[in-house]
Amino acid sequence: MNIVVCVKQTPDTAATVSVEDGVVSWGDSPLVLNPWDEYAVEEALRIREAHSGQVTALSLGPEAAMEALKLALAMGCEQAILINDPALEDADPLVVSKVLAAAINKIGEVDLVLFGRGSVDNDTGITGPQVARRLNWPVLSLVADITSLDPEGRTIAVERMLDEGRQLVRGPLPAVVSVVKGINEPRYPSFMGIRKASRSEIPIWSTADIGLDEVPTPAMTWPEIFAPTKVETECEMIEGETPEEVAARLADRLIEEKVI
Amino acid sequence: MANKIFVYIDHFGGQVLPASWEAVGVARSLADQLSSGVTAVVLGHEVEGIANQSIEYGADQVLLGDDPELKDYRPELFAGTLSHLAAEAQVLILPTTSRTRELAGMVAVDLETGMAPDVISFEIDGDAVLATRPIYAGKLLTKVVCREKRPQIITLQTRAFPKPEPESDRSGEVVRVEVVIGEIVTEVTGYKPSEAGVSLADAAIIVSGGRGVSNNPKLTPPNEITDEKEQEIWRSQQGFALVRDLAETLGAAMGASRAAVDAGYIPYAHQVGQTGKVVSPDLYVACGISGAIQHLAGMRTSKMIVAINRDSEAPIFKLARFGVAGDLFDIVPALTQALKERLGK
Numbered sequence: 152m153n154i155v156v157c158v159k160q161t162p163d164t165a166a167t168v169s170v171e172d173g174v175v176s177w178g179d180s181p182l183v184l185n186p187w188d189e190y191a192v193e194e195a196l197r198i199r200e201a202h203s204g205q206v207t208a209l210s211l212g213p214e215a216a217m218e219a220l221k222l223a224l225a226m227g228c229e230q231a232i233l234i235n236d237p238a239l240e241d242a243d244p245l246v247v248s249k250v251l252a253a254a255i256n257k258i259g260e261v262d263l264v265l266f267g268r269g270s271v272d273n274d275t276g277i278t279g280p281q282v283a284r285r286l287n288w289p290v291l292s293l294v295a296d297i298t299s300l301d302p303e304g305r306t307i308a309v310e311r312m313l314d315e316g317r318q319l320v321r322g323p324l325p326a327v328v329s330v331v332k333g334i335n336e337p338r339y340p341s342f343m344g345i346r347k348a349s350r351s352e353i354p355i356w357s358t359a360d361i362g363l364d365e366v367p368t369p370a371m372t373w374p375e376i377f378a379p380t381k382v383e384t385e386c387e388m389i390e391g392e393t394p395e396e397v398a399a400r401l402a403d404r405l406i407e408e409k410v411i
Numbered sequence: 412m413a414n415k416i417f418v419y420i421d422h423f424g425g426q427v428l429p430a431s432w433e434a435v436g437v438a439r440s441l442a443d444q445l446s447s448g449v450t451a452v453v454l455g456h457e458v459e460g461i462a463n464q465s466i467e468y469g470a471d472q473v474l475l476g477d478d479p480e481l482k483d484y485r486p487e488l489f490a491g492t493l494s495h496l497a498a499e500a501q502v503l504i505l506p507t508t509s510r511t512r513e514l515a516g517m518v519a520v521d522l523e524t525g526m527a528p529d530v531i532s533f534e535i536d537g538d539a540v541l542a543t544r545p546i547y548a549g550k551l552l553t554k555v556v557c558r559e560k561r562p563q564i565i566t567l568q569t570r571a572f573p574k575p576e577p578e579s580d581r582s583g584e585v586v587r588v589e590v591v592i593g594e595i596v597t598e599v600t601g602y603k604p605s606e607a608g609v610s611l612a613d614a615a616i617i618v619s620g621g622r623g624v625s626n627n628p629k630l631t632p633p634n635e636i637t638d639e640k641e642q643e644i645w646r647s648q649q650g651f652a653l654v655r656d657l658a659e660t661l662g663a664a665m666g667a668s669r670a671a672v673d674a675g676y677i678p679y680a681h682q683v684g685q686t687g688k689v690v691s692p693d694l695y696v697a698c699g700i701s702g703a704i705q706h707l708a709g710m711r712t713s714k715m716i717v718a719i720n721r722d723s724e725a726p727i728f729k730l731a732r733f734g735v736a737g738d739l740f741d742i743v744p745a746l747t748q749a750l751k752e753r754l755g756k
Contacts, residue, residue: 164685164705168550175551186686244526245519271685273546275528277516280486284520289596290486292513295679308600312680313509314612315423316605318483322597332686333679370525375554376546384716386734388723397735398745401717402753404733410694410715411616411661411750 152204152302155255156195156228156265157282158188160212160219161272170376184219187267189337190330194297195265196227197335202302205229207258211239211250217353224348225340232258236357236366243369248281253361255286262302266329268293276329283327291320292329414448414472415501416441417562419493419515420465421508422453423484427461429574429613430506432468434567436575438504439469444535445501450474452496454489454590456482466583468575473583476590483599484510486517488592494521495591500562502540507566508612515566525557526564529689531571531712540565548685548708569612570691606680609664616694617713618658619666619683620739621706622674623699623720624650627740640675647676653743654698660747660756666690666710668700684709698739702727719743 162168166180184192195206208223208231210216220231234254239246255261264283269276283290295312298319308321312331340348358366389404391397405411418438420431438449451470453462455477462473474496480488493514497503503518505511507529519526531552533542541556542565557563611617625647632642651665658665666683667676683690685705695713700706702718702725710716711730718727723736735742750756 162547164548164708165703167704168547170551175547244516245523248520271548274548275516275526276512277519277526277528280513280516281520284490284517290513290517291597292486293509310603311509313423314605314610315509315602317603318599319601319603320485320597320599331679332682370519370523370557370560371527371555372558373553373555374541377552377554379545379549379552382711382730384730384732386718386728386731388728388734388736394737394741394745395749397737397742398749401733401735401742401746402749405694405717405750406753408715408732411754 152198152202152262153260154195154198154204154206154263154265155258155261156188156191156206156208156223157251157278158192158208158210158219158223159185159270160210160216161185161270164271170378173376175376182215182218184222185267185270187269187271187332189267190332190334191265191267192223192226192228193335193337194330196338198263198297198300202300207232209251209254210234211242211247220353221348222340224351225344226338227344231351231353232356233353234356234361238358238366241369241372243371244275244277244281245370246367247278248285249367250358250361250363251278251282252285253363254356255282257361262324263307264325264327266327268329268331279327279329286327288325288327289322290327290329291322294328294330295334297328414442414450415499416445416447417450417452417497417500417503418470419503419505419511420451420453420461421506421511422455422458422461427464428506428508430508430567430569432574433569433572434504434506435465435468435470437567437572439575441502441504441535441540445538447501448472450500452476452493454481454492459585462585464577466585467577467579467581469581471583473585474588475585476588478590478592480592480595481590485595485597485599486513487597488595490514490517490521491593492591494518496588497562498522501538503562503564505564505566507568511566515564519564522562524560524562524564527555527557528566529568530565531568533565539563545689548689548705549711550708568691606678611664611666611681611683611688611690614664614690614692616661616663617666617683617690617692618654618661618663618696618698619668619700620651620654620671620677620698621668621700622670623739624654624671624676625674626699629740644675647671647674650699650740651677653740653747657696657743657747660750660754668703668706670703697727698743700727701725702730
């Protein structure tokens with residue numbers, strides 16, 4: 152199995168994110184491998200362990216995103232590639248999907264592309280499906296379980312986590328899969344893995360390297376980023392002599408406020 | 412008058428998701444402002460009833476693709492059909508559901524246009540829709556716009572817009588359309604019911620439990636459970652049983668914090684927060700949840716928050732309208748009882 156796992160570097164979810172003059176910052180908080188992508192990397196490694204082959208971690212981002220790729224290498228990916236090009240600074244999802252699809256084509260002979268269900272920064276959750284559409288491969292998104300994978304028979308079967316329950320779907324390879332939390336428990340990088348990753352050279356591809364002579368113009372622009380208005384809530388503490396008294400007062404207040 | 416404001420109606424198991432009607436409401440108001448009309452797109456099998464309903468909620472015209480092949484949602488099939496139908500639209504509006512997020516993204520690729528998911532408000536700027544959507548799980552907001560390409564595609568965050576009232580005397584036209592069936596490559600082999608019971612996304616009330624649900628000092632695990640982790644899980648199950656009773660009394664969905672999910676107390680399908688579901692119910696009751704920033708990001712837009720927590724200094728109280736600094740194991744069952752009496756259950 153030749154597997155590509157697409158990853159992104161994001162701020163930690165514990166970060167307090169703020170914005171000034173349109174520039175987003177997250178204080179001293181570290182940049183990390185997007186939490187959802189950890190599940191994708193882990194799933195890629197498990198498939199490789201079960202069926203042999205190799206896993207390539209692929210990222211589009213600034214040079215600092217090397218750190219996220221190094222974590223993927225330390226977890227056990229065979230190789231990592233960073234796509235970095237000044238022309239991609241204002242890339243929107245449409246451009247990102249075009250670039251990633253071109254890179255996957257350049258890697259060549261790929262059987263499976265894995266994504267996390269979204270990234271915790273821009274949170275669009277559409278990159279995986281958009282890349283699938285560009286490649287003209289089926290997309291199996293929000294996957295909570297890969298129930299069978301047959302590299303020779305070229306089929307994959309999954310359980311997708313919908314709001315209404317799980318949908319069981321079977322499709323052909325190659326395919327694009329996006330995974331949700333709960334599909335696995337991502338491993339910690341081993342000491343050996345970290346050492347190996349720190350020594351590895353990660354190639355940087357430009358848009359020309361992946362055969363995109365012309366970078367498409369983004370369709371979307373974001374003229375303004377701002378902090379939500381702080382809702383001033385005065386918390387009314389409900390007190391009483393006994394739990395029953397507290398509960399009765401709270402129940403009465405909820406009914407008065409017409410929320411139940 | 413061309414009906415250039417398109418809205419996609421998402422449904423599952425013969426039921427339209429309420430978020431779809433919210434989308435029709437937005438399409439209606441947008442069409443009125445832009446002097447256009449509303450075209451609803453209904454794809455599925457035996458969904459003529461849904462087409463008629465769409466008119467009652469505000470559509471002027473419905474494009475109905477009814478075909479046995481469309482019985483189960485499959486992205487390649489639905490995206491191909493929707494792209495074909497909506498190619499001439501000015502705006503395409505969808506609810507944001509576990510089907511439509513990707514569907515909208517794939518249609519955007521087919522039509523080489525922009526797409527903004529999870530939109531919570533918008534304004535009209537020239538002939539473009541300037542949409543506001545949360546990023547960093549709502550810690551920040553961004554305005555996004557697609558100036559040149561058409562259609563502009565937006566998906567609306569569930570419960571961010573009001574659901575219109577249906578009017579049975581509204582008239583409109585249902586047009587049956589050919590479904591564009593390209594090569595069908597995936598097969599839906601079945602469904603399993605949700606682990607979460609009621610869907611968190613469109614729940615009006617959510618009752619959530621946190622790590623605190625396993626901290627009842629008055630409970631002693633049965634003798635046969637000797638493993639410490641298993642004892643903790645057992646304790647958490649007793650705690651979540653109280654949370655569930657309250658949820659059932661209120662007809663609410665049951666949520667959980669990441670800490671509770673990661674500790675193995677409850678399946679991931681229940682998780683509210685930055686790496687779980689972002690929710691916006693009318694009432695959110697947090698039981699034994701201290702309020703980590705990731706959790707607050709996922710529920711801060713709830714219209715009213717009630718916090719029950721032992722630690723009166725917990726961050727959750729800063730967002731709460733009502734707070735109880737007390738033991739959830741005492742307060743939650745008493746609250747369930749008090750509500751049962753008052754709601755006549």
